[in-house]
Amino acid sequence: MPDITVSVLQLQRYICTSLQAVGLPAADALTVAQLMAEADLQGSDGHGVIRLPQYSRRILAGGVNTQPNIRIEQERAATALLHGDNGMGHLVMKRATELAIQKARHCGMAWVGSHFSNHAGPASLYARMALEHDMIGLYFAVGNANHLPPWGGLDMLLSTNPIAAAIPAAEESPIVLDMATTVAAYGKVKAKAQRGEMMPEGWMMDRQGRPLLDPKRSEEGFLLPIGGYKGYGLSLVVGLLAGTLNGAAMGKDVIDFNHDDNSVTNTGQAIAILDPAAFGDVNHFKRQVDVLIRDIRGSERIPGVERIWLPGEQSQARRSAYLRDGIPIPAGLLQTLDKLAEQLKVPALRDTTP
Amino acid sequence: MPDITVSVLQLQRYICTSLQAVGLPAADALTVAQLMAEADLQGSDGHGVIRLPQYSRRILAGGVNTQPNIRIEQERAATALLHGDNGMGHLVMKRATELAIQKARHCGMAWVGSHFSNHAGPASLYARMALEHDMIGLYFAVGNANHLPPWGGLDMLLSTNPIAAAIPAAEESPIVLDMATTVAAYGKVKAKAQRGEMMPEGWMMDRQGRPLLDPKRSEEGFLLPIGGYKGYGLSLVVGLLAGTLNGAAMGKDVIDFNHDDNSVTNTGQAIAILDPAAFGDVNHFKRQVDVLIRDIRGSERIPGVERIWLPGEQSQARRSAYLRDGIPIPAGLLQTLDKLAEQLKVPALRDTTP
Numbered sequence: 001m002p003d004i005t006v007s008v009l010q011l012q013r014y015i016c017t018s019l020q021a022v023g024l025p026a027a028d029a030l031t032v033a034q035l036m037a038e039a040d041l042q043g044s045d046g047h048g049v050i051r052l053p054q055y056s057r058r059i060l061a062g063g064v065n066t067q068p069n070i071r072i073e074q075e076r077a078a079t080a081l082l083h084g085d086n087g088m089g090h091l092v093m094k095r096a097t098e099l100a101i102q103k104a105r106h107c108g109m110a111w112v113g114s115h116f117s118n119h120a121g122p123a124s125l126y127a128r129m130a131l132e133h134d135m136i137g138l139y140f141a142v143g144n145a146n147h148l149p150p151w152g153g154l155d156m157l158l159s160t161n162p163i164a165a166a167i168p169a170a171e172e173s174p175i176v177l178d179m180a181t182t183v184a185a186y187g188k189v190k191a192k193a194q195r196g197e198m199m200p201e202g203w204m205m206d207r208q209g210r211p212l213l214d215p216k217r218s219e220e221g222f223l224l225p226i227g228g229y230k231g232y233g234l235s236l237v238v239g240l241l242a243g244t245l246n247g248a249a250m251g252k253d254v255i256d257f258n259h260d261d262n263s264v265t266n267t268g269q270a271i272a273i274l275d276p277a278a279f280g281d282v283n284h285f286k287r288q289v290d291v292l293i294r295d296i297r298g299s300e301r302i303p304g305v306e307r308i309w310l311p312g313e314q315s316q317a318r319r320s321a322y323l324r325d326g327i328p329i330p331a332g333l334l335q336t337l338d339k340l341a342e343q344l345k346v347p348a349l350r351d352t353t354p
Numbered sequence: 355m356p357d358i359t360v361s362v363l364q365l366q367r368y369i370c371t372s373l374q375a376v377g378l379p380a381a382d383a384l385t386v387a388q389l390m391a392e393a394d395l396q397g398s399d400g401h402g403v404i405r406l407p408q409y410s411r412r413i414l415a416g417g418v419n420t421q422p423n424i425r426i427e428q429e430r431a432a433t434a435l436l437h438g439d440n441g442m443g444h445l446v447m448k449r450a451t452e453l454a455i456q457k458a459r460h461c462g463m464a465w466v467g468s469h470f471s472n473h474a475g476p477a478s479l480y481a482r483m484a485l486e487h488d489m490i491g492l493y494f495a496v497g498n499a500n501h502l503p504p505w506g507g508l509d510m511l512l513s514t515n516p517i518a519a520a521i522p523a524a525e526e527s528p529i530v531l532d533m534a535t536t537v538a539a540y541g542k543v544k545a546k547a548q549r550g551e552m553m554p555e556g557w558m559m560d561r562q563g564r565p566l567l568d569p570k571r572s573e574e575g576f577l578l579p580i581g582g583y584k585g586y587g588l589s590l591v592v593g594l595l596a597g598t599l600n601g602a603a604m605g606k607d608v609i610d611f612n613h614d615d616n617s618v619t620n621t622g623q624a625i626a627i628l629d630p631a632a633f634g635d636v637n638h639f640k641r642q643v644d645v646l647i648r649d650i651r652g653s654e655r656i657p658g659v660e661r662i663w664l665p666g667e668q669s670q671a672r673r674s675a676y677l678r679d680g681i682p683i684p685a686g687l688l689q690t691l692d693k694l695a696e697q698l699k700v701p702a703l704r705d706t707t708p
Binding site for chain 2: 033074075076077078079080081106107108109110111113136149150151152153154155157163165167175177179183207208209226227229230231232233234236237240241244245246247250251252274275276278279280284285288289291292296298300301302303304305307308309310311312
């Protein structure tokens, strides 16, 4: 079976129909579907439709609340804590981001955290929501499975706890950073295993602290943090800000949602929004970002390097190409999605009209 | 000449007298001296009294304004931009942090940026100021010399742009992260050169992209970012938040203050303060931080690892030891400081009474 390509609307429709079939109200299904399809569109394919079977399983097992009362539990002028009521993380963090943008408009900046949320897709989705308001978005999350021990340790108390930042430019594409605090995200390890390739040194280590190169043995080892003890510290701080501060799961309380479909994950996330207008002229700021982008792009290069990329630039290029040519769905994924469609009694992805 | 140890008060007095001798008003000299001595006390010895000769040279050359009008230039409920008027960075960022704490008490969080500031010592100094108010501090700065090219590039457009985070605990010591976004800070390279040692692979590369191991050849190469392109992205984002957003120098506008004593650096920094009370019960939060710290410390260890450290724990241990036994001043540094004392006609460090 060859790969197919689908339009973003077709993908949205398919996801939306499937989510309704497992019990999400129409409006919520549409919101989640739009965000999931956007993840695929920007090339964050580990966080898009590939997650649909897992989300569906979790919803059907009662692990996610399909009728959540997402509410503000604590509030000050520039902050809020949202109680996600165990709803889909996408719904919780979209609401959190909208609230933070509104607060930042008045206060100059805002920070909204969540607890009793769930996996919400790629970090950059929410940071990027700031851009259309000419604002800066910063996003922090506790990952939904611990694959990282403290530096020198063996107990998996930390996750890949990602950070995203979105910064608007004038004529250039915005700068969008979206990174795990580990050298490799766990999805990359799985991809290497599927392709039968070895991992480079530095991605994982075994319980003796030796490099682990065979991705098929990944369960015997750990991911490595970026910059050694620095990445360990960064992952810990992100977890404290996105998890502990919000009364969300962190450390040994994190539920491995790959192996557990019904425990409440109590996922914690945080979005911070900064309004550049509170610091000076927005257009001047955006033009200065352009200058920096052009200086970086125009830098002399290491012999053999063809191009210098800005964070988010490759994702932006992919987004344009996928909008034009469609989003590729690999054959293996399509098979899984076809099986899901059969199970949920909804039209298969290829039979979904946009 | 053997190393000596000095008390923190003795060190403060010496720095304060020297800064007054080069023209700082008494109150400002005391503020800067206290912060610089605190840097040595916590073991950030690359940012303490070792900087005094350079600061003095810069002040005498007219590169720093000794009578600055440090003022709020832009303000909203949760934000401010301080104009440092080219004063000592310590004065600017102490004021910024105090303002942010005050704003966070009302708004739940606050973010204060600076421009026309200067080098302000270790990032953790300012993040830590939040702790006595049971708040969380985050600090970002544009480094004062570019040693980092964009990923794949050769133009040194980025600096070690550090991040600090300070998070209060209940019975345990607070978590204090203070890290450059490069694998090694430039000070560590200089220290290797002084000791005649080679650098490990991964610290620096040469203009062909090959590992650079000889620290004496450091001028021929570049620092490497943590996690490769991730650290490049992180350094860029920190620079945008601490520099560009504040109208401060970033990219090619950064002045290398190791080789320039009189240009205005227009240094940018930012402090963010979060009040945990805006998200729930502060004592509960601090106890949860304790739980996490103890789980991490009690983790099973890689064979051969004696102890798992939390970020800031070694610095805290050093602080206690130095308070008890005195701060060690290496012979080489003492010689430099003696020469400075002679030049400024102030008592030498060893002759300074606390």
